[in-house]
Amino acid sequence: MNDEIFLNERVVVEVLFEEGLNICRPLRFRRPNGREVEVTELGLRHPSNNGLKTMHIFDVTDGGTDYRLEFDSERLTWYLTREADHYAA
Amino acid sequence: MLREEYNPEQPLIMHIDLNSCFATVEQQARPQLRDRPVAVVNRRTESTAIVTASYEAKAHGIGVGMKVKEALKLCPGLAILESDPPKYRYVYHKMLGIMKDYSAHITMKSIDEGIIDFTQTSEAIRSRGLADIGMEIKHRLKSEIGCAMRCNVGIAPNRFLAKTAAGLHKPDGLDEITHENLRATLATLKLTDLTGIASRNEKRLNSVGIYTPIQFLDADTVTLKKIVFKSVVGEWWHQRLRGYEVDDVARTMKTVGRQYVLESHSLPRPVILQRLHHLCESVGGRMRSQGKVARGVFVYAKSYDYGYWHARHMNEVPFFSNQAIYAQAALLFAGAPSGKLKEIGVTCYELEDGLGDQLSLFGDQLAREQQVTSAIDEINQRFGERAIHAAHTLAKGAFLQPKIPFGSTRYL
Numbered sequence: 215m216n217d218e219i220f221l222n223e224r225v226v227v228e229v230l231f232e233e234g235l236n237i238c239r240p241l242r243f244r245r246p247n248g249r250e251v252e253v254t255e256l257g258l259r260h261p262s263n264n265g266l267k268t269m270h271i272f273d274v275t276d277g278g279t280d281y282r283l284e285f286d287s288e289r290l291t292w293y294l295t296r297e298a299d300h301y302a303a
Numbered sequence: 304m305l306r307e308e309y310n311p312e313q314p315l316i317m318h319i320d321l322n323s324c325f326a327t328v329e330q331q332a333r334p335q336l337r338d339r340p341v342a343v344v345n346r347r348t349e350s351t352a353i354v355t356a357s358y359e360a361k362a363h364g365i366g367v368g369m370k371v372k373e374a375l376k377l378c379p380g381l382a383i384l385e386s387d388p389p390k391y392r393y394v395y396h397k398m399l400g401i402m403k404d405y406s407a408h409i410t411m412k413s414i415d416e417g418i419i420d421f422t423q424t425s426e427a428i429r430s431r432g433l434a435d436i437g438m439e440i441k442h443r444l445k446s447e448i449g450c451a452m453r454c455n456v457g458i459a460p461n462r463f464l465a466k467t468a469a470g471l472h473k474p475d476g477l478d479e480i481t482h483e484n485l486r487a488t489l490a491t492l493k494l495t496d497l498t499g500i501a502s503r504n505e506k507r508l509n510s511v512g513i514y515t516p517i518q519f520l521d522a523d524t525v526t527l528k529k530i531v532f533k534s535v536v537g538e539w540w541h542q543r544l545r546g547y548e549v550d551d552v553a554r555t556m557k558t559v560g561r562q563y564v565l566e567s568h569s570l571p572r573p574v575i576l577q578r579l580h581h582l583c584e585s586v587g588g589r590m591r592s593q594g595k596v597a598r599g600v601f602v603y604a605k606s607y608d609y610g611y612w613h614a615r616h617m618n619e620v621p622f623f624s625n626q627a628i629y630a631q632a633a634l635l636f637a638g639a640p641s642g643k644l645k646e647i648g649v650t651c652y653e654l655e656d657g658l659g660d661q662l663s664l665f666g667d668q669l670a671r672e673q674q675v676t677s678a679i680d681e682i683n684q685r686f687g688e689r690a691i692h693a694a695h696t697l698a699k700g701a702f703l704q705p706k707i708p709f710g711s712t713r714y715l
Contacts, residue, residue, distance in 0.1 A: 218384075235447055258332035258449055260393035265687035271389070273332035280333040298333065 223294040227283065240272055240283055245294060251276050309482035310460040310546030315421040317433055318457040318465035319402065319440060321394070322473050324415030326357035328394050329384050331449040340365065340381045342374055347385050348566070349375075354386060358474050394448055401443050405436055416469075418462055420551075433458045437477045460546040466498050482546060489516040489544075507531050520544045559590045560601070560650030568607060568643040575644060579636055580629045581696040582649045587625040588688075590651055591680060596621040597651035600631040602639075604647050609640040620669070621655055624676045625693065 227243040236259065242252045257273040257280070270285040279299035285292050321327060325343040330336045340360035342353045349372040356365045356374075363378040374381055395414050402409050405428060408420035421429055428436070437456035444452040457469030459480040468478040471488070480488050494505050497516060511530055513519050519540070527537030539549045561582050565575065579602075590597060598621050603613035614635040622628065632649050679691045 255334050257334050258328070258390065258393075260390050262389040265683070265685050265690065267687070275334040278335070280335045298335065 218298040221294050225292050225294045227292040309485050311482045312460050314458045314460045314481055316465040317419040318469040319417050320455045320469045321415040323357050325355040331451040340378050342381055343384050343386050345386050397448050461548040462550045463543045464546055492516050558650050558652045561585050562648030564646045568645055583629040583632050584625045587628050595654040596623040598653035601650040602632050602635040604639045604644050606640050606642055606644050608642040612640050614638055624672050
């Protein structure tokens with residue numbers, strides 16, 4: 215089975231806005247426990263709408279663990295909502 | 304007019320298929336899952352059925368429809384993920400956008416497959432060659448969505464053969480079927496490899512000595528029409544196999560429905576009615592989003608003890624509100640067998656556009672109901688699904704999450 219952990223952590227994110235296909239790319243983020251995570255790959259960025267409100271979902275990895283970051287475009291806040299570092303072997 | 308020769312026209316139909324779509328998208332989003340067996344389910348329980356399996360999972364014998372419990376026996380390391388509709392919807396719209404860059408004539412068959420009709424495109428695009436365009440689309444999927452995205456491309460003179468071509472070299476193939484290689488290609492396939500030929504049609508064909516696609520191709524129309532399919536369908540197959548278009552038909556919306564596998568077989572009847580009510584809200588929302596009203600309600604239940612049960616009711620006056628659908632569904636459901644139920648479903652049928660002009664004795668009441676329903680729909684569109692819903696279904700959202708319907712792109 216999948217050992218995914220569901221979270222709701224407010225995180226500090228360093229993001230690069232650039233030209234090209236991925237115009238907004240998280241580079242690293244800091245969790246409330248002080249741990250810093252270096253993003254090595256942006257898997258997929260997709261919007262998720264709840265009514266007129268848009269959340270931008272960033273599925274990223276640090277090379278060993280997959281994370282889901284959510285950016286609330288209305289409140290301009292970032293949350294870490296999922297972590298999966300141990301998919302069943 | 305029936306044509307005996309194979310269609311010699313230049314192949315201008317392209318079928319694009321993201322096989323194992325949901326699993327591939329998950330592997331794209333979660334890099335640690337790439338090259339690993341992945342299954343996507345609609346609900347994360349052991350008794351639920353698999354909606355999509357990755358190619359790595361398929362290599363272990365895991366397929367669509369298999370129960371999670373059985374799949375884990377075949378592959379204990381299988382990663383089970385719950386489906387994530389916004390993610391798949393995003394990929395669908397990206398794929399659609401790419402396809403629209405090449406032709407105005409696009410038909411999406413489902414969330415993961417679509418057809419580009421090049422017959423009316425400019426000479427500049429056609430002169431490039433469809434194989435070249437197919438390669439470009441594959442490349443664009445990788446660069447615009449992600450490097451793990453793969454698709455199958457099939458090119459042929461008609462939709463059926465284009466889909467057949469797209470299935471020849473999964474997961475990343477590009478094949479073309481023309482009148483020149485038609486026989487050689489069909490010779491490599493089984494009857495059930497052909498879209499539309501499952502076990503029932505296979506038996507029908509077998510009954511007249513047709514065991515291979517080549518024998519099917521060589522069969523005369525009279526046999527197919529009068530003996531095998533006993534209708535004009537036999538003639539369609541005769542033409543379809545030869546590369547002539549018979550499937551370019553716009554399908555109208557006839558029903559809208561949703562079903563739900565109960566999370567437990569020991570749920571008391573009042574709780575099952577709450578789930579039914581929630582289904583009715585979901586069906587009502589979908590129906591109104593397409594500007595339709597209904598005149599019929601169909602309800603079914605699958606029971607452990609009594610098998611399949613269903614009931615239906617046709618109304619003289621069209622209806623559209625969630626309350627009206629549930630009122631009728633609940634009345635019908637009162638006749639459902641007692642005992643343990645495992646699945647329920649509700650469908651609205653006899654759909655019509657809008658409310659129609661026919662005057663009714665209940666005109667004022669209908670107008671009021673329409674205004675209230677429209678106001679609720681508007682609020683839900685603005686503040687999110689189920690911002691307003693019946694108190695009866697309060698806190699039941701966890702059980703009936705919005706899911707991607709198969710075979711229809713109407714609600715995407």
